[in-house]
Amino acid sequence: MHVAIHEVVDNPSLLEHVVIDTSKNAVVIEEVSKSFKKSKPLLRLPWKQEGEKDEKRAVMAVDNVTLTVARREIVGILGSNGSGKSTLIRILSTLLLPDTGYVTIFGYDVVKDAHIVQRLINRVSVEASFFKKLSPMENLIYAARLYNMPGPEARKRIKEILTRLGIKEDRIKAPLENMSRGMQQKVAIARAFLTSPIVLLLDEPTTGLDPRSKIDVQNFVNELRDVHDATILITTHDMDEAEALCDRVAIIDQGRIVALGTVDELKRKVADIRGQATPVTMHEVFMHYTAAHLITEADIQRYGSWEKAFDAYEALREDEEE
């Protein structure tokens, strides 16, 4: 079924002449890989050794990832720091070109059709990036105009969203630099919601938010799917959030998807592997698939707890990657 996109979004003028096939999957990621090379110094002193070989300098951030997300689905991507989650989100956001494979959003290729894809998506990153001297209103009106929203309509909607996210009226026109990190993150979330994207990419959106704000954001995400038919990809470290929001969860480790399924499916699977009769927690699922199973009893004794041993293991791995 082909549907002119303005039937399903709040900002039809942005999507004039763009047609989506709602019978297609919203997001198709097919055998996508992306590696980064550490740059060589421009000048090397003659007595210095040649240094690392090319293969040592290359870091595989995303390794042959295949994932399909249906329309109106909320899919969580869970993984340790440096596992490739943000790289994958950046590829979907048209900010990175994959080395191999392809990604489509409702059939539009993120590389070849980047200008169409950009009208369909929006993104929230872990760090709220804004012109910090400007107010939330000034930052958001700028974003709204880039997405073809008329000024008066945008102002009304900005106030509505920010108020709903718990930002007081007097803060809306004050510089962002005076706001807490959590408040800034709420404004970043408002920026993404403002344009009512058909595919929303959330990269650890609730990191740094208090529990009440996390629930506000989760309610908003659900509303975006239920009312506006949005499809949502969310990366998170928060297992409760993953359980509360996600229809399916993909666990990514060292650039590869190592597990994919509903929360219940993954819990049962890990329980089966461990030979337990009762399902394990999502926390245990995460630890199991993110190479945490390499942690030994000796490590637990050495660091005092399983979680502390895991943190130490992650820190070591990040050091090795740098």
Added chain:
Amino acid sequence: MSTMMHQWRATYAFFERNWNLTRRYWAWELVWLVYNIVNGLSVTFIGESAQLVTGAKVNTNLLILYLLIGTSVWTYLSVSFDGVTDIINMERWEGTIEYTFMAPISRFTHMVGSCLYAVVHGMLFTFLQLIVVSAFFHLDLSHANYVTAIFLLLLGSISFIGFGIATAVLPLLFTEKGMQMSMIVRAVILLVSGVYYPISVLPGWMQPAARISPATYVLEGLRVAIIQGQPIWSPAIWSYTWPLIITGVVSVPLGVFIFSIAERYAKRTGRLKRNG
């Protein structure tokens, strides 16, 4: 029609954003304005003192006017050139570059929006500097043709926008060092374009660079317009107009093309990200 409206809204978005930034950073603006005025005065006082220093009879009025035009045009070019390269610098600084590059707008719209503000900002700065510095001297401006002067300044701006867009590639690719690299480009333009002296005094090997620089034609043309009062349609002004048309027509598409190559390289190598 809707596409046109979208691109217009986006163009205005950059203009409005930059105006808001100027308002919020008003203290910086004031500092730069005072700096430019003091700098302009320092240069023009060289003209005032020439007779004393050399002991020879010098047409002081002409020399002050010559230097005043040089320093004013240089202020304009510096402010507008900075405004263009700041397209990337500022966004790198704030970490917003990924959001701007993700927005559904053409790079041309992005550039035009930012450049329009840079031109208006540069004009305002220059106008204020000119008023203050002129007040210190009794200059004979009875022959000045201001219409020709503004025409040449605007025409030259097109070329400078092209140069600025190409130079904005540096902070795009080199996060920390890009800004300093763009200062080198500006310094070379200052050296070869005859801002404070005729280009004929430059060594022979520098002369071709002077002939490529659009600033050379803007400065020479402005001096003819202000000192001799030549109108736009005069052969004297035409000799500066046609090189500016050529550099303008070539530099803007070339600047956008160079920028698009750099953008693709940045997207391939992950240089757009700040962290995360």
